[in-house]
Amino acid sequence: MDPPPAPTATPTPSSSTPTPSSSSARTPSLPQLPILSSSSRQTHPFTTPTKRIHTGADLTHFLTSLAYRDICTFILQLNRALCPRKLPSTPTTTTTTTATPGATSTSQLPPPPVSSTLNTNPRIKSQSQTHVQSFPLDAPRPADPLAVIRLREILAQVEGLIDLAPPEAGPRRFGNVAFRRWYGLLEERVAGGLLRTCLVPVDGKGGKVGEDGSEEGGGGGDEWLETAAEELKVYFLGGFGSAQRLDYGTGHELSFLAFLGGLWKLGVFSQPGRGQEEDGEVERAVVLGVFEPYLRVVRRLILTYNLEPAGSHGVWGLDDHSFLPYIFGSAQLTRPITDSEPMPLEGSAPGAPKPADVAKPASVDLHRESNMYFSAIGFINDVKKGPFWEHSPILYDISGIKDGWGKINKGMIKMFNAEVLAKFPVVQHFPFGSLFSWDVDPDAQAPVLSMHLTATATAGSTAGTSSSGPGSAASSAAGLPTPMPTGPGIPYSRAPWAGAGSSGPTPPRGGVPDTGPPPPTAFPRGVPGRASNQFSVTKAPWAKD
């Protein structure tokens, strides 16, 4: 029943990436986002990230880039950390130290004290004796790393800016132009050093959480902090929607995730001397302690300023604005694993709500405070009026899955790859710098050319548009073969979904008729006109901005 071990054990992150510090304790099959060593940080060539994806061909490049690999690695790392754990018969969960090196979160930990019973592991005596620890939103966590606490403080400040930019009354159009003022305030605060505090814990200068909370501050040799902050702020600012278009979507969500991934690479979440973390403990702090609070801020922004979905398939998209909570939330409910097992591909945690419960408002209300999936659905229910199966048919159909949350989790990850990372309109705005690098991942396989890619690449190479062929839309809902082949499992070996098979370019299904739109000319479209009231939605997919 157990899923096969990771199909291929690949080497630790390639040499072209920032040198991982003393990460000797890694299990190769469960890669982690490498952390810059303190020495390499000093000399690391931080840069201001820039947009690179202009055409369909660029999108193909992106899918073989180091940035793509790192994004995938980080998401899978976070995802697995949220999966419930089998515990040995002693139910004293808080003191359990797992010695399985697989997924410990910080690389600078001293080797954990060996606990031979666990270390030799994996066979837990019998299922009946196995205790399970799951990781709901509302359960107490071990003390968060200081950076996590700081990030929450930053998010609280960000949310507080809403009070300084109340929505404008007057003729009601959809997106509220006061969002531009809010965003302007955000930019001001970031320029004024808002993000500085979350970088302080680097190098362990932040002191330990729970002691005094004060940091010893900069010290010498911290010039790199400035340039690192400059690089990271682009991802941070990209995580709160578009002030020009008054919208928010999965591209913005991805940007914030990259911000957290960048912080991870800088090592801000690792605190030497903090003591041992359990497997995945820091990752969980990042998701439950930062990412979920981030989503709550975003939801308030959406409600306050009526932010539109950024690029919407209408009811035929998974969700108007978000994707990652469906990944992380389903992981929270998946069948428990040991610290050495990969993410299950099916099954649910004991006592988990049923997938079908998402269509029941009362059940959603019951679980939305503890689970990210239900939290996201709860927000949909807050915002939309009408039958759930009608306004959210994709989620409704997924709620009929019989093989448990593990199956849903696996599907969500594949769907995220195809519908977010491989979608030109979504990732075209993602900027690349030193932490998320445009350089080719030497270990990357040629991406499976999905129909989307072929269609986009064709359009893009001829015209530089963001047009997408029918294939792009097909995959979201239609129940047709998706670009991603279904392998035996999610390969942990590398950017997981990049090369999981090689069916080669797929001929466009359905086909774009030959009478398709002519390529656009150089007319400078997409420049905002008078901003006052033009946000009632449909934008030209070929618009450049």
Place this chain on the structure above:
Amino acid sequence: MSDLDRAIAQLRACRPIPEAEVRQLCHKARELLIEEGNVVTVNAPVTICGDIHGQFHDLMELFRVGGDVPDTNYLFMGDFVDRGFYSLESFLLLLCLKVRYPDRMTLIRGNHESRQITTVYGFYDECLRKYGSANVWRYCCDVFDYLALGAIVLGASNTLPSSSGQPAASPPADEVEIEVHNAHGHVISRFLRPKETKGDGTGGARTASPNGGLSNGVSSDSSSGSGSGSASSSAPANTGPPGSGASGSSGGSVGNPAGAVLCVHGGLSPLIDMVDKIRLLDRKQEVPHEGAMCDLLWSDPDEIDGWGLSPRGAGFLFGADIVKVFNHRNDLSLIARAHQLVMEGFKEMFDASIVTVWSAPNYCYRCGNVAALLELSEDESGLGVLARSNGEVNRSDGGVGPRGVLMENDLMGARSGPARRYRVFQAAPQDSRGMPAKKPVADYFL
């Protein structure tokens, strides 16, 4: 034709018809549409509707509020598909009605009636999901290419006919320019026609606008929010209390035919200064990314001077001056268009020279807006006789007919706006909709 009637009945029940029938239907519709000019001539009375976006149950509500086909003559200004759950059923029903009652149903093209847009905004996904293949999507897109780009409404009256919802103490019918009704036919606000000052090219156009073009500074909440409808209004108009009252006035027998009304999905184009230039376009193609045809389907009016770039990335923004010059040059009294969500269902701008009509209530299940339709009544003074010719006479006349009528109007100086009756309605109740079985999920989850 019984097959067609059966298809209509099935679609009215919100059940898709088989692929083979769709193919047949689309074929017939194409044969019909190919005979229409780029600008269809439509005679009042007509009920003008804006975006539908696959909100089938709300379309049924629209028919309930506005009257059923073929009793009511309808003109839909595009955007039948995308975003909603029932684009397929909505479009196919409208198309069936078009084929069944060609003279009672006019469909013009919106920017969503396009291959590229439907692949991004949902209709393509929907067809794949409901049929398992893209064939139906392709049939529909082939029909899209034949839809007219606009319509000219002729013979609209300056006065409103009586309606059952009229209060007893209503003003004389010939003084009412705008009436707003709720979904139950009750008048919720009424705006009188200002005394006209002759000689001005846009004479009499300084009308009170019921929901607030910024330019005339008049606004009212009366049509927003609930259909129960308060009658409060700051407009210089006599607003009767809501409620049903006496009827049977002889309204509608006085007045002149108003100037023509141009209906188009988006708006104007810098490449089009005369309606006749629309007639010269080769419309039977995918909506281009730019050019006149694109602009007609994508542009938006805005509070600017002249032309501006559109934040949509297609079409343009155009200001009041553009509209006034265009209307004057083309002897139009009004442009009716859709394309933009308006919370109140309709919005008149630029001294009532252009109106946005939006017919998708609670858009995307979450916008909380009401929807509206616009009724233009038939002039019965006898002066609009040319405009009342029946059948297909004016359908593809290359513009001769409309010019004749417009010249007549011009000479009479009767270019003040037609009397407008807006009916505002909310989203259909959801209790009548059955929950479907869960369908197989996408391959990601297999």
